[in-house]
Amino acid sequence: MADQSAARGPTWTKWLVVAVPYLWLLVFFLAPFVIIVKISLSQTAIAMPPYAPVFDGLATFWDNVRELSLENYVWLTDDPLYWRSYLSSLRIASLSTLMLLLIGYPIAYAMARAPKSIRPTLLMLVILPFWTSFLIRVYAWIGILKPEGLLTVALQGLGVLGPDEQVRIMNTETAVFIGIVYSYLPFMILPLYSALEKLDGTLLEAASDLGCPPVEAFWVITWPLSLPGVIAGCFLCFIPIMGEFVIPDLLGGSETLMIGRxxxxxxxxxxxxxxxxxxxxxxxxxxxxxxxxxxxxxxxx
Amino acid sequence: MNKSRTLPVIGAIAAVALTAVAGQALAQERVVNVYNWSDYIDDSILADFTKETGIKVVYDVFDSNEILETKLLAGGSGYDVVVPTGPFLARQIQAGVFQKLDKSKLTNINNVWPQIAERLSKYDPGNEYAVNYMWGTTGIGLNVDKIKAIAPDAPVDSLKMIFDPEWASKFKECGIYALDAPDETFAIALRYLGKDPDSKDPADLEAAGELWKEAAKNIRKFHSSEYINALANGDICLALGWSGDVLQAQARAEEAGNGVKIEYHIPTEGTYMWFDNLAVPADAKNVEEAHEFINYLLRPEVIAKASNYVAYANGNLASQQFLDKEVLENPAIYPPAEVVERLFTISPYDPKAQRVLTRVWTSVKTGT
Structure with a gap:
């Protein structure tokens, strides 16, 4: 009995702790979202700000509400440009997430299986690129991929390309994929690593003792147990790639259509x-x- | 419209950073917050202004009219002097973004070039809101030796280089860039087609779009700043670009000593003439300082210094005696009268025409 009342204790502090994340969501997600929905129902105007109605007072509130219309959403369905942009973004985001998983999983796996003493160093190496600005790293790819860039020079040096040949990767979708996979790789590796590191090694030992070949043990034990990491990594990459603007703008050609642009x-x-x-x-x-x-x-x- | 070096993104980030700084600086000392195109002034002008007046200049740069306009339309930009281009200026005046200039404070206003002021009045009737800073043209930048090697008889003074597939296809492999500025590129296409470059008729815009779609097959990239480096490095043969930017590519190639020779040509068909203008936002906090700054730039020897530095013509007639000979006598910067005759201006697009324009331009760029 005494225990129960103690647990009930100062309820308001409990509520406060619970309220903080909700308050955060309310102020930084819901409120801006409501404003955006409201603007999306307005009409453009040559004014400051360039749309109407603006909702500048309570007195005209209901009049303003009546002026809102769904016309802009109808417009979106009229023009195939928007659907093609969404689909193209969806395609680029899905393909790059898949590539990220294929590249990130073995890296995370190797990191998680590495001796404990060097794991912090490996983790550091994954995070290290963040110390340089994202923009500068994408610009660096321009230097590598452009026709007279480092890649061409290297391939010419190796004799793969003739002296007059140049790589034509810059300003294509390939360059966009390279930029995206490079930039988002840490976001894929980190959740995968944290899932794989927690994996109980004795389970694999047990499987081996019971005669399960390593490859099968991977699919039966490691993969299912790492799924939360896989899903977290995929979403951490997929969602921002969908709205990506900087990478397609810098590395892509004119024909790279993405919703961000x-x-x-x-x-x-x-x-x-x-x-x-x-x-x-x-x-x-x-x-x-x-x-x-x-x-x-x-x-x- | 003209100068662009960095990308819009960087401009936006820098701009956000400045707004924060500008807000703090307001308190005690006299300041003027200036928002101008990137690489568009000789920095010593700002230092001299501060030395003379004691007014600190918080100077920030952008690289596209769209970035500037979005900040102005959102309100509370924190700037006291901004530099929009003609059609943008006109629309922003209409939206109520600017305040009328107090001519009594602009004692040097008599130095303006009447011919330029008259052309500017198309955007700012009565020249009430703005004073011209620089002006220039949109034309053809080319790599002289590469063009000569491919087609010695190429019509380098003509828009055929871009729009006539017979010529453009010859330079495709070598590389053609074009501005990503649909209002200008469409006006130029309309002129090439023999139509009114200022037409806002959807049918005309479609026709210009068709011309561009054909041309786009030979164009490597639509971008408003990358062509400077691409020309200077000798990566491309040809660019439809802004006069001063091409001349900067020329200067960079000379500095690098890479043997690349760049020339700028104003098309004989006539081309778009743009104006970048000084204006004061309606919600500017340092109106007095803004006028002092504009008045300072209206001094002939000051603006001549700016022109000598950036290789663009200014709208100040009295400044011409202070210009370097290479600038004043360069027909690419100060074109002769008969060439100026063929230059045209355009009025702003209304929202509906703008939508058609952006839509057609997107399909040109994406090749669909």
């Missing part, structure tokens, strides 16, 4: 805040579905 065009070239807000809302909806699937899956594990 379409959004940029709407916002900056067309000054169409309402339509760009609508594009952003739809993008969020597209991303929320996989997140829900993910959470559902996590509950099951």
């Amino acid at each position: 379409t959004l940029w065009n709407e916002f900056f070239s067309n000054r169409d805040w309402p339509v760009s807000s609508a594009v952003a809302v739809v993008l969020l909806v597209i991303l929320v579905v996989p997140i829900m699937v993910f959470q559902n899956y996590q509950k099951k594990i």
Whole structure:
């Protein structure tokens, strides 16, 4: 009895602790999102800010609400450009996430199996690139991939390319994939590593004792136990890659269509805040579905 | 519209950083927050201004009108002097972004070049809101030796180099870049087609789009700043670019001593003439200082120093006696009168036409 009352104790501190993350979400996610939804229902105008209605007072609140319309969303379905941008982003994000998994898993596995003494060093090496600005690292790829860049020079030196031949990777989708896989690799490796490191080695020993070949043991034991890491890594990469703007803009050619660039065009070239807000809302909806699937899956594990 | 070195992203980041700094600096000393195009001034001008007036210049740069406009339209940009290009200026005036200049404080206003002020009045009727800073043209930058090697008889003074597949296809392998600035590129395409470059008729825009779609097959990249380095390094043969930027590529190639010879040509068909102008946002906090700064730039010897440095023509007639001979007598910077005759300006796009324009331009760039 005494224990129970103690646990009930100062409830308000408990509530405070619970409230902090909710407050955070409210202020930094929900409130901006509501504003974006509101702009997406407005119309563009030549004014400051460039849309109307603006909701500048409580008195005209309901009049303003009545002026809102879904026209911008209808516009999105009218023009195939938007769907092609979404699909193209989806394709690029899926393919690069798959590549990241294929490259990241063996690295994380090797790190987790390395002697304990050198694991911190290996971890450090994965994190080290973050010490340099992301933009500078992407710019460095321009220096490597451009026709007269380091890659061409190296391949010419090795005799793979003739003196007049040059690599044609810069400003293509291949360059975008290289840039994305390079930039996001740590985000894939870290969750994988933390999942694989926790793996109980005795399980594999037991499997081996019971006559299970290593390859099968991997698929029966290691892979299922690392799944939470795989899922976390995939989403950590997939979601930001969907909205990626910098890498396709710097490394991609004119024909690399991604939703981030379409959004940029709407916002900056067309000054169409309402339509760009609508594009952003739809993008969020597209991303929320996989997140829900993910959470559902996590509950099951 | 003209100068672009870094990428929009970097400009945006720098701009955000500045707004924070600018806010703090307001307190005691006199300051003026200037937001200008990148690489667009001789830094000693700013130092001299501070020495003379005691007003500290917080100087920040952007590389696209779109970035500037978005900040201005959102309001509370924190800048006191900004430098939008013609059509953008016109639309921003309409949106109520700027305040009228107090001409009584601009004692040097008589130095302006009437011809330029008159052309500028198309965007700013009565020249009430803005004073021209620099102006230039959009034309053809080329690698002289490479073009000569491929086609000695190429019409280097003509837009055919870009739009006529017969010529453009010859330079495709060598590399062609074009500006990613649809308002200008469409005006130029319309002129090439013999239509009114200022047309906002969707059918005309579609026609210009078709011309660009054909041309795009021979173009390696649409970008508004990368062509400077690409030309200077000898990576490409040809670029549709801004006059001063091509001349900068020329200077860089000379500095590097890599044997690359770059020339700028104003197309004989006529081309787009742009104006970058000094204006004061309506919500500027240091209006007095802003006027003093603009008035300082209106001094002939000051603006001449800027022009000598950036290789762009200015809108100040009295400054011409202070210009270097290489600048004043360079027809690529100060074109002769008969060439100026063929230069045109365009009015801003309304939201509907803008949407058509951006849409068609996106399909040109993505090849669909």
